[in-house]
Amino acid sequence: MKHEKLLELILDKLDNIEKQQQEMKTEQQTMKKELCKRLDSIEKSQKGIQQYVIYADDTFKKFEEDHKFIERLKKAIGE
Structure with missing residues (x-):
């Protein structure tokens, strides 16, 4: 019984870790799109x-x- 409870806790923790990893991956993809x-x-x-x-x-x-051109023209007219 005690082992089953411990195993269940470990599996819950692993499930939470997987969810967090997926959230981080999604956030990373969103950031990549925005950066691009x-x-x-x-x-x-x-x-x-x-x-x-x-x-x-x-x-x-x-x-x-x-x-x-204008300066040359002025000079030519002035001569």
């Missing part, structure tokens, strides 16, 4: 920033070219 979503969002933001920098650089180069 956030990483995708960061990657998209990073690409957007990269495009902005490229376009800003191109715009600045065009501005410099226009400025040089």
Whole structure:
């Protein structure tokens, strides 16, 4: 009788451990999905920033070219 009670307690403990492991696994999977979503969002933001920098650089180069042209035009008109 005493052994049966002890065996039952051990089995209950093992069952609880299995349930906790399953809960932890589920939580880990949920966290992984959330992390992947956030990483995708960061990657998209990073690409957007990269495009902005490229376009800003191109715009600045065009501005410099226009400025040089205007300065040459002023100089030509002034002569």
